[in-house]
Amino acid sequence: MNTLLNNLDLFTTGFQNTLILFFFSAIFALILGTIVAAMRVSPVPAMRAAGTFYVNTVRNTPLTLVLFFFALGYPKLGLPEISFMTAAIVGLSLYTATYVAEAIRSGINTVPVGQAEAARAIGLPFSQSLRLIVLPQAFRAVIPPMFSVFIALLKNTTVAAGFSVAEAGAIRANLSERGEPAMAGLLWVALVFVVLVFLLSLLQRYFENKWKVAR
Secondary structure (H helix, E strand, C coil): CHHHHHCHHHHHHHHHHHHHHHHHHHHHHHHHHHHHHHHHCCCCHHHHHHHHHHHHHHHCCCHHHHHHHHHHHHHHHCCCCCCHHHHHHHHHHHHHHHHHHHHHHHHHHHCCHHHHHHHHHCCCCHHHHHHHHHHHHHHHHCHHHHHHHHHHHHHHHHHHHHHCCCCHHHHHHHHHHCCCCHHHHHHHHHHHHHHHHHHHHHHHHHHHHHHHHHC
């Protein structure tokens, strides 16, 4: 307990940055993942090819390399400078969006084909039938896998500690500099992550129950 109380500033700053990384990365990944999923099921071959290329390329690239590019490679391109926090958010968003896209695409495939055919029969274009008919049903079907992706994102935020982002993954190193026992610090970090994952699980159950009734 002394390790936590004596270094409360480290834990507060670390998990505050972790939650910032998670919140913004989850939002951007959800938006981008939905767009990519729509491209993956688009009737336009070029859009399907672009979506497939993005998913297969980024998903098969280690997250460390993605963050490495935005932290060290991006500044050498002559583009506007961004902070390490922003670079981490961009990298995590682009990486997680591939898993979000595949989860949503699997949900789209669970929607009966007759639903889309009926939408086309009444004159709705692909974009409107997808937005009004297919996606609402797809999101209900993918709540469990979607939250699994977000839980993985929460844990992946610790990778950003290797790129000068002062989040939860960096707490152990800072404790070592202060002469605190590293094992006690790791246990406290693990405990907080367990609590955060538990809260996400409760949120998942809430949405499952809410949308199950809506069906």
